[in-house]
Amino acid sequence: MAKNIREEIFKTLNQIENGKGYSNIVLNKTTRDMETRDANFTREIVYGVLENRIYLEWVVSRYSKLKISKISPAVLTIIKMGLYQILKMDKVPDSAAVNECVKLSKKHANKGAQGFINGLLRNVARDKENIELPDRKKDFTKYISVKYSYPEWIIEDWAAMYGESFTEELCEANSKKPSLNIRVNTLAIDRDTLMERLSESGRECRAAEYGKDIVVVLNPDGLIDTEEYRSGLFTVQDESSSLVAQIMNPESGATVVDVCSAPGGKTTHMAQIMKNKGRIIARDVHEHKLELIESNARRLGIDIIETSLADAAERDESLVDKADYCLVDAPCSGLGLVRKKPEIKYNKSRSDLESLSKLQSEILEASSGYVKKGGTLVYSTCTLNVKENIEVVKDFLDKHPEFKLEPFEAELPLEESKRGYIELYPNVHGTDGFFISKMIRM
Numbered sequence: 001m002a003k004n005i006r007e008e009i010f011k012t013l014n015q016i017e018n019g020k021g022y023s024n025i026v027l028n029k030t031t032r033d034m035e036t037r038d039a040n041f042t043r044e045i046v047y048g049v050l051e052n053r054i055y056l057e058w059v060v061s062r063y064s065k066l067k068i069s070k071i072s073p074a075v076l077t078i079i080k081m082g083l084y085q086i087l088k089m090d091k092v093p094d095s096a097a098v099n100e101c102v103k104l105s106k107k108h109a110n111k112g113a114q115g116f117i118n119g120l121l122r123n124v125a126r127d128k129e130n131i132e133l134p135d136r137k138k139d140f141t142k143y144i145s146v147k148y149s150y151p152e153w154i155i156e157d158w159a160a161m162y163g164e165s166f167t168e169e170l171c172e173a174n175s176k177k178p179s180l181n182i183r184v185n186t187l188a189i190d191r192d193t194l195m196e197r198l199s200e201s202g203r204e205c206r207a208a209e210y211g212k213d214i215v216v217v218l219n220p221d222g223l224i225d226t227e228e229y230r231s232g233l234f235t236v237q238d239e240s241s242s243l244v245a246q247i248m249n250p251e252s253g254a255t256v257v258d259v260c261s262a263p264g265g266k267t268t269h270m271a272q273i274m275k276n277k278g279r280i281i282a283r284d285v286h287e288h289k290l291e292l293i294e295s296n297a298r299r300l301g302i303d304i305i306e307t308s309l310a311d312a313a314e315r316d317e318s319l320v321d322k323a324d325y326c327l328v329d330a331p332c333s334g335l336g337l338v339r340k341k342p343e344i345k346y347n348k349s350r351s352d353l354e355s356l357s358k359l360q361s362e363i364l365e366a367s368s369g370y371v372k373k374g375g376t377l378v379y380s381t382c383t384l385n386v387k388e389n390i391e392v393v394k395d396f397l398d399k400h401p402e403f404k405l406e407p408f409e410a411e412l413p414l415e416e417s418k419r420g421y422i423e424l425y426p427n428v429h430g431t432d433g434f435f436i437s438k439m440i441r442m
């Protein structure tokens with residue numbers, strides 16, 4: 001193992017905890033030049049510490065004489081790195097975990113703190129079989145909140161929406177490492193041929209259950225450094241996200257407006273389904289993100305996408321009645337993505353969710369005007385929160401009798417597809433959490 005690996009882990013965690021970047025992006029930068037073994041170790045600890053923050057702090061609060069609020073952020077990060085290795089990783093001996101944290105503390109903490117870190121970690125290591133969780137029967141919310149590290153308000157909301165046992169299953173599924181999903185560029189290759197090519201180079205892969213263009217790769221290390229990726233034979237996309245374009249199913253030659261389109265995952269997928277014929281107007285409110293759509297399209301050999309800067313909450317009169325298909329893949333709280341970006345659990349509040357549902361309604365209202373008679377409107381989010389999902393759609397439909405939900409079992413053969421909307425769950429479908437609804441303008 002390279003010398004400064006724990007130093008790199010410490011820095012990466014600080015960056016993410018200080019809100020200086022999403023975990024997947026910061027981690028990709030940190031691990032870019034590392035050996036695979038070091039990169040995997042780094043990922044495991046960074047994700048583990050982020051994912052288990054509340055649980056690890058619960059353990060600190062039970063073994064520390066100092067209140068958590070009195071412990072400096074750097075010291076707390078070192079302690080959590082140590083605790084994660086002691087409590088959740090079998091392959092690191094406890095003594096090594098403690099010694100490495102003490103070494104790290106020599107650079108980032110004063111003498112007193114070094115002794116404190118050493119003592120606390122050793123105490124926990126000795127007592128690790130006896131660490132108690134809150135009593136499930138007395139307080140379900142607190143128990144789940146500590147066991148799976150979620151703010152209590154999320155557990156309260158999910159339990160109210162989905163019931164207690166479903167919430168527990170959902171949190172359990174969210175704590176499992178997801179496999180990597182890739183979307184085949186069907187303009188360049190078909191799924192079976194790509195899978196054969198990947199298998200020949202030692203990849204273990206299987207066709208996804210619901211996503212027609214998705215391959216699940218079980219040993220993905222270094223996949224985006226391959227010739228297959230560089231030459232645009234696939235892109236990285238979760239199965240649930242790929243179902244949006246699959247359910248939309250736009251015809252070749254159609255006009256599509258995608259109002260929240262960066263970085264272009266669904267835009268480029270729609271272009272594939274359209275066989276790169278027609279026109280896709282792809283917009284976003286952040287100018288720097290438009291380049292991401294363009295570079296993704298270039299790599300995949302797609303040339304029917306026109307990007308432009310626009311606020312989707314304001315109707316653009318020049319597009320009224322112009323779209324055969326309109327996609328509103330709205331900005332959302334992202335609670336369906338905690339498997340991949342665990343920090344999402346801690347970055348949101350109930351009031352954020354309320355303002356998001358207001359923005360989502362405004363965007364849906366403004367964008368619905370672009371849909372021609374007989375045209376299709378798809379509204380999707382990557383969150384698990386009825387207020388941002390079906391309630392936004394129902395509220396819209398109440399005000400717009402000219403739209404109705406459209407069943408999509410031909411595109412996704414599941415019972416729920418008959419209702420015209422679906423919520424996907426990690427514990428049920430094995431995908432990221434997602435919401436997709438399909439409407440038709442009559």
Ligand SMILES: C[S@@+](CC[C@H](N)C(=O)[O-])C[C@H]1O[C@@H](n2cnc3c(N)ncnc32)[C@H](O)[C@@H]1O
Nearest residue numbers: 260261262263264265266284285311312329331
């Ligand atoms: C869920 S992401 C879209 C993901 C994208 N559809 C894809 O598949 O790659 C939501 C996007 O909405 C954009 N956004 C946020 N507020 C917006 C607004 N008022 N108007 C247009 N775009 C907005 C964000 O910049 C972000 O890129």
